[in-house]
Amino acid sequence: MENQENTHIEEKSFFQSNTAKMILVGLLTLFLLIPLFFVQDLIKERSQRKLEVVDEVATLWGSDIVFYGPILKVPYTSFENYNVTDTKTGVTTIQKKATVNYVYCFPNELNNQSVVKKNESLKRGLYQPIVFTSDMQFKGHFTKPDFAKLNIADENVLWNKASVIVKTTNLKSIKSELKIQLNDQKLSFEPQNNEKSEYSILATNLFDYKTLAPDAKINFHFNITYNGSNRINFIPIGKVTTVSIDSDWDSPSFEGSFAANDTTKTINTKGFHADWKILDINRTFSQQHVNALPDLDDYTFGVKFIETVDEYQQNERVSKYGFLVIGLTFLIFFLIQSISKINIHIFQYAMIGIALIMFYTLLISITEHSSFTTAYAISGLAIVVLITLYSVSILKNKKFPLFIGTALTVLYTFIYVIIQMEDYALLVGSIGLFLILAAVMCFSRKIDWSK
Incomplete structure (x- = not known):
């Protein structure tokens, strides 16, 4: 009887451990690549439609x-x-x-x-x-x-x-x-x-x-x-x-x-x-x-x-950073969860991930009626505000949501700067990723991963 109770305690502690939560968040990140691929297909479809219209006009005009x-x-x-x-x-x-x-x-x-x-x-x-x-x-x-x-x-x-x-x-x-x-x-x-x-x-x-x-x-x-x-x-x-x-x-x-x-x-x-x-x-x-x-x-x-500037090419370039945005956002929430001991349910991670995917559909739809810069600013602001307000209800305070909102703003600004560059895009992107990695290592060094 005592062995059964110990076994029950061990199983419960594993699924509540950081390792189990990390695995679930990682699987969710991979799962969210599916709608991200659908968004990229949508961009290609709209781009192809533009080419068809241009060819039609060229046939009639010259x-x-x-x-x-x-x-x-x-x-x-x-x-x-x-x-x-x-x-x-x-x-x-x-x-x-x-x-x-x-x-x-x-x-x-x-x-x-x-x-x-x-x-x-x-x-x-x-x-x-x-x-x-x-x-x-x-x-x-x-x-x-x-x-x-x-x-x-x-x-x-x-x-x-x-x-x-x-x-x-x-x-x-x-x-x-x-x-x-x-x-x-x-x-x-x-x-x-x-x-x-x-x-x-x-x-x-x-x-x-x-x-x-x-x-x-x-x-x-x-x-x-x-x-x-x-x-x-x-x-x-x-x-x-x-x-x-x-x-x-x-x-x-x-x-x-x-x-x-x-x-x-x-x-x-x-x-x-x-x-x-x-x-x-x-x-x-x-x-x-x-x-x-x-x-x-x-x-x-x-x-x-x-x-x-071709708006669909810019949308396609932005969407290629989708995995990075989702992964880094989930990592920020996971680190906050691990440091503050606040429990974040996997469903809440899913809602945040879907909101991040919505950024790309908003971006392409607004771009077709406006400039890319305006569409990027509106879409980014809408998603940052949405996730920040959602974080307030999850984390039960204002300090961490304010940090999350700032981090997302910096991340979207960083991606916008990269896609505007040609000669230095790889250099700036590599330096930025290095700094992000250094920050993650700094914040995660005090986490007790044995729990």
Whole structure:
């Protein structure tokens, strides 16, 4: 009988010990990772929804702009010999088959000046897509193609059937009449069928090169207005290519194979200005091509219009610290419980954990209607006040709840600072965690873990 009573006392003392409570709190922390994962899925779902809306608007308004041209296209006749044998006489004769091919010539000089203005009127529900209107001016000149270099006889060149073409990705969003001035002659562009490429082709009416350019030089000038989204890129086909872009967008990302001129590049809250100058020696393709145009996508350059801060990326980064917040909050309560001998039920731990999870759902929902900073402040304040008031009823005093409220405020502020950093986020985060560990070790050194 006495052994049974001792056994009963030992079992009771174990479940009331710090070890048992620590195990239960640890299991609850792991269990709360399940709703935290659901919150992260919600963030990804909302982010994907934003991408779908942006793609929808871009499809209607205008997609990315890539401009490749203008290009002088001159046909020539080539002859191929083949043998024809008469079946009756057995005599074999040599005949010629004529085929029309093309030489594509890039300009000697290509200058572009573009003005890009953002459009903020196409808001779709909660989302503001990156769309703009660009006014682009092109000018430069072609020199007479060197057919001798290509082993093409001058008499085989069809000079009276020359044309100028441009390739671009965004035909349906062109908002201006397309005409090009070639010396003293003005020609209109017309679209051509080009199902094998992502580029669309615009070509002028045929003209006589020798009549148009008796001095063998063709000066060109044309304007084009686009509706576009996300980016503008060019391909430097001129022997000398210069591009200048002015925009009221304050967060550009310069991309591609060629960097903008650092001495003239400016970026401020009112927008940006950027210049490029690319010479033929800076790339590896020639100025003349026979039969087909080369794929020059690897030589594109330009600017991407970006959002400096994506609210869903920030929400996702904050949610990755969810386990740390829950673990540290439970640790604070556990240390207070162990030091003050106040009993905190596992259900009360669960309520505190659910409140911490609610911070992330509040954050994402408020962010969609406000700025991330405002949403973070409101959500953090709401949860800190809720847990602090709940702690008053649990701990039966004001000293410990005040400490808990202060600790949570410091923790949420610390996480906010980290996610705003890029270069020093890892360093600051590591130092912060080290200080937290040191504080926990300091407060826990007097706890009697044998009880």
